[in-house]
Amino acid sequence: xxxxxxxxxxxxxxxxxxxxxxxxxxxxxxxxxxxxxxxxxxxxxxxxxxxxxxxxxxxxxxxxxxxxxxxxxxxxxxxxxxxxxxxxxxxxxxxxxxxxxxxxxxxxxxxxxxxxxxxxxxxxxxxxxxxxxxxxxxxxxxxxxxxxxxxxxxxxxxxxxxxxxxxxxxxxxxxxxxxxxxxxxxxxxxxxxxxxxxxxxxxxxxxxxxxxxxxxxxxxxxxxxxxxxxxxxxxxxxxxxxxxxxxxxxxxxxxxxxxxxxxxxxxxxxx
Numbered sequence: 001x002x003x004x005x006x007x008x009x010x011x012x013x014x015x016x017x018x019x020x021x022x023x024x025x026x027x028x029x030x031x032x033x034x035x036x037x038x039x040x041x042x043x044x045x046x047x048x049x050x051x052x053x054x055x056x057x058x059x060x061x062x063x064x065x066x067x068x069x070x071x072x073x074x075x076x077x078x079x080x081x082x083x084x085x086x087x088x089x090x091x092x093x094x095x096x097x098x099x100x101x102x103x104x105x106x107x108x109x110x111x112x113x114x115x116x117x118x119x120x121x122x123x124x125x126x127x128x129x130x131x132x133x134x135x136x137x138x139x140x141x142x143x144x145x146x147x148x149x150x151x152x153x154x155x156x157x158x159x160x161x162x163x164x165x166x167x168x169x170x171x172x173x174x175x176x177x178x179x180x181x182x183x184x185x186x187x188x189x190x191x192x193x194x195x196x197x198x199x200x201x202x203x204x205x206x207x208x209x210x211x212x213x214x215x216x217x218x219x220x221x222x223x224x225x226x227x228x229x230x231x232x233x234x235x236x237x238x239x240x241x242x243x244x245x246x247x248x249x250x251x252x253x254x255x256x257x258x259x260x261x262x263x264x265x266x267x268x269x270x271x
Contacts, residue, residue, distance in 0.1 A: 243267075 004022045006015050039045040057073035071077055079095065081087035084103045088096045109118040114126045124130055142149040146161040158165050173179070179193040214221050255264040 004018050006018060010018075037045055037048055039048045058075070059071050061069045061071060061077075077095075079085070079087035079097065081097075084100050084105075086096075086098045086100055088098075090096065109116070111117075111125075114124050115130070116123050116125055122130065138151075141151070147165060148157075148159045148161070150157045150159055160166075181191045181193070183189070183191065212221060251268045253266040253268065254262045255266075257263050
């Protein structure tokens with residue numbers, strides 16, 4: 001296709017010849033135009049062809065705001081993976097986009113479904129309970145209402161700000177474990193509550209009273225007020241357990257032989 005020019009000295013006939021050559025040779029016969037093209041002008045046909053070429057070899061990008069960007073043949077789509085995103089191009093014609101291991105999200109309030117994270121608070125929009133299906137390990141204290149689980153280097157303390165820790169269910173210690181009381185002084189000595197391995201279900205009942213527990217190691221603990229009247233039977237007395245020293249008042253009966261020597265003394269309660 002050669003350039004067509006008309007000089008100032010050309011005649012009208014020259015113009016006619018140049019125009020006919022342009023129309024016949026350069027533009028071509030409109031009758032041979034592909035029926036799939038509907039444009040009636042050169043510029044319109046070029047735009048139509050551009051759209052057809054793009055549809056076959058290019059594509060469009062559209063975001064959530066309906067902004068569209070055309071990616072034509074020969075152009076490059078660049079995915080910036082510098083912030084929270086990994087972008088990997090591999091064979092064949094594959095773009096893999098993933099999140100980085102360490103994700104940084106700006107702002108102070110975020111919503112994930114019904115779960116909301118605002119500053120240092122996690123809450124649910126449709127429930128007053130958040131369920132975690134895995135074990136939880138914490139390095140600091142766990143606070144639940146007025147109760148605090150405070151781990152330390154030596155042990156874990158359960159502290160209630162009201163002064164009393166209440167359990168709402170029965171407590172069952174696993175085999176081999178005991179209850180230990182530190183006492184009023186934190187030292188190496190404790191009182192341990194343990195038991196003989198039971199062979200049946202046993203129940204020990206603490207009475208509704210204030211007092212001191214009596215054990216086989218107690219001495220001088222049982223007082224007269226702890227023994228009800230007429231409760232000590234003869235079977236509970238050891239032989240020769242009652243002597244004159246145990247009688248409130250003593251009457252003595254002596255048996256004397258013919259020589260005046262006392263051969264037997266009998267003690268009895270006095271009047």
